[in-house]
Amino acid sequence: MSLDQKKYLHKLHMNKIKVIICQIFLIVSFLFLWEYLVNKGIISSFIYSSPSRVIKTIKELIESHNFFNHIYITLKEVFISFTLGISLGFIIALILYEFKFLAKVIDPFLTMLNSLPKVALGPLIIIACGANIKSIILMALLINLIVSIITIYNGFLGTDEYILKLFKTLGASRFQILTKLVIPSSYQTIIASFKLGIAQTLIGVIMGEFLVSKEGIGYLIVYGKQVFNLNYVMTGIILLGIISYILYKLIIILENKLLKHL
Amino acid sequence: MNNLLEINNISKNYHTKNGEIEAIKNISFKIKKGEIISIVGPSGCGKSTLLSIISELDHDYFGKIIKDNNLKIAYMLQSDALLPWLTIYENAILGLKIKKRLDNETLDYVNYLFDFYNLSEFKESYPKNLSGGMRQRVALIRTLALKPDLLLLDEPFSALDQQSRLLISDDVYKIVKKEKKTVILVTHNIEEAVSFSDRVIVLSKRPSQIKNIININFTNQESIYERRKEKYYHQYFDTIWKDLDINES
Ligand SMILES: Nc1ncnc2c1ncn2[C@@H]1O[C@H](COP(=O)(O)OP(=O)(O)OP(=O)(O)O)[C@@H](O)[C@H]1O
Ligand SMILES: [Mg+2]
Numbered sequence: 001m002s003l004d005q006k007k008y009l010h011k012l013h014m015n016k017i018k019v020i021i022c023q024i025f026l027i028v029s030f031l032f033l034w035e036y037l038v039n040k041g042i043i044s045s046f047i048y049s050s051p052s053r054v055i056k057t058i059k060e061l062i063e064s065h066n067f068f069n070h071i072y073i074t075l076k077e078v079f080i081s082f083t084l085g086i087s088l089g090f091i092i093a094l095i096l097y098e099f100k101f102l103a104k105v106i107d108p109f110l111t112m113l114n115s116l117p118k119v120a121l122g123p124l125i126i127i128a129c130g131a132n133i134k135s136i137i138l139m140a141l142l143i144n145l146i147v148s149i150i151t152i153y154n155g156f157l158g159t160d161e162y163i164l165k166l167f168k169t170l171g172a173s174r175f176q177i178l179t180k181l182v183i184p185s186s187y188q189t190i191i192a193s194f195k196l197g198i199a200q201t202l203i204g205v206i207m208g209e210f211l212v213s214k215e216g217i218g219y220l221i222v223y224g225k226q227v228f229n230l231n232y233v234m235t236g237i238i239l240l241g242i243i244s245y246i247l248y249k250l251i252i253i254l255e256n257k258l259l260k261h262l
Numbered sequence: 263m264n265n266l267l268e269i270n271n272i273s274k275n276y277h278t279k280n281g282e283i284e285a286i287k288n289i290s291f292k293i294k295k296g297e298i299i300s301i302v303g304p305s306g307c308g309k310s311t312l313l314s315i316i317s318e319l320d321h322d323y324f325g326k327i328i329k330d331n332n333l334k335i336a337y338m339l340q341s342d343a344l345l346p347w348l349t350i351y352e353n354a355i356l357g358l359k360i361k362k363r364l365d366n367e368t369l370d371y372v373n374y375l376f377d378f379y380n381l382s383e384f385k386e387s388y389p390k391n392l393s394g395g396m397r398q399r400v401a402l403i404r405t406l407a408l409k410p411d412l413l414l415l416d417e418p419f420s421a422l423d424q425q426s427r428l429l430i431s432d433d434v435y436k437i438v439k440k441e442k443k444t445v446i447l448v449t450h451n452i453e454e455a456v457s458f459s460d461r462v463i464v465l466s467k468r469p470s471q472i473k474n475i476i477n478i479n480f481t482n483q484e485s486i487y488e489r490r491k492e493k494y495y496h497q498y499f500d501t502i503w504k505d506l507d508i509n510e511s
Contacts, residue, residue: 160343162339162340162341162343163341163343163345165319165339165343166337166339166343167360168319169317169319169336169337170356170357170360170361171360171361172360176360180356180360181345184345184347185345185347187347
């Protein structure tokens with residue numbers, strides 16, 4: 001390796017470290033400022049809680065044995081709704097791609113469903129499915145499914161026309177065209193739909209937990225509001241922030257693995 | 263019958279929302295085994311349409327095509343159409359795989375072609391790491407691997423720079439001659455048409471008809487570089503140039 005190349009790599013590395021240092025600095029100073037403002041009484045500790053109160057709340061929750069359960073419940077619901085949403089979205093997109101006539105027919109309905117505010121369906125869902133995990137998953141599905149279908153379907157439609165023509169000249173069957181061309185060439189869009197889907201799923205699950213109000217992080221937040229202990233609310237929000245970051249990162253890792261060669 | 267393919271009175275109209283487009287009209291020609299034919303004509307006159315019909319991609323036309331039922335036709339497009347997520351080698355055997363013709367014999371032939379084009383060391387690379395010329399060679403290997411009787415080439419070199427274009431068309435010429443393949447080449451490049459083929463068909467603009475057929479009588483049958491030095495080369499060039507030019511005005 002030449003000296004210049006070494007220098008270049010070193011610079012790249014240093015840059016990365018600098019970014020991380022700045023990010024840690026931002027978080028730490030934010031936490032300090034928050035604690036300081038609350039302690040000095042400049043902002044209300046009742047409404048805004050404080051880092052030390054959040055830590056105390058977490059301790060309390062762990063001691064009363066339901067902290068990890070709430071996280072586990074929320075993650076479980078996210079996992080189920082996300083997997084369901086993505087797989088159903090994929091299958092429906094495939095069906096629409098194979099049957100263009102059907103796609104044309106249901107197009108306006110998809111658009112309508114997509115822009116409908118799904119919270120409005122909350123009361124209906126609760127009454128139909130009962131106050132349980134089914135309602136939560138249905139709520140999350142309503143929110144993430146339509147987006148998955150539309151994104152993945154558009155990915156399929158974006159298949160390179162020249163390569164499609166090549167497959168036809170080779171006499172490929174419809175099944176071969178799907179498995180060897182249309183699906184692999186949509187990997188990128190499919191991953192993009194994962195990214196959209198995970199955010200949408202979290203929204204749906206928390207909305208569902210608000211409605212069902214039994215367990216999970218969404219429940220913690222509603223419960224905190226009801227008993228006027230806003231420490232719970234703040235703890236819930238911070239947990240959600242951390243969870244959504246980690247889930248997003250996991251998808252990025254998956255993306256880097258799958259799309260190495262593109 | 264010593265004709266590999268006989269095209270009789272082929273016409274094709276496209277129907278669109280905005281009306282009917284007469285693409286080609288009453289085109290007839292014959293091609294013998296081992297012959298190389300070039301088709302030249304103004305942009306949008308229907309050259310690709312004609313190849314689509316011959317390759318049976320398009321069944322919606324008037325007229326008749328006479329050929330052996332077992333005739334193996336391969337079609338090579340302007341774009342190399344390599345799949346970016348497959349290695350060069352996997353791309354090269356894609357056609358064999360789709361047609362379920364992967365066996366020792368066909369694979370040996372693919373390996374031979376890789377050696378012939380000096381691409382063996384790139385087998386495990388991905389398309390994005392190759393130059394345009396190399397990618398086009400891989401597309402060519404993918405096409406030749408099917409051992410087609412008739413090779414349809416639709417401006418296969420037009421995306422390349424001048425130098426790669428010359429090198430690769432010479433490569434193609436050599437292998438086509440060596441294996442006595444029958445070829446129909448569509449090109450915009452008159453020099454390419456003259457140096458490459460035994461016959462040049464000049465099409466008129468839409469609705470496109472055969473304007474002229476020029477037989478190219480060169481003694482050299484080995485290299486397009488040598489063919490370009492032949493005595494009547496420029497004469498042929500001028501004839502085709504005039505035929506095309508009259509069409510434009
Ligand atoms: N699928 C289609 N639907 C409607 N019109 C078409 C279609 N394909 C081609 N055409 C029209 O038919 C005519 C001939 O097209 P074609 O692609 O065969 O021309 P070409 O000679 O190959 O052109 P170029 O030199 O630009 O490659 C053009 O005017 C084109 O607009
Ligand atoms: Mg064309």
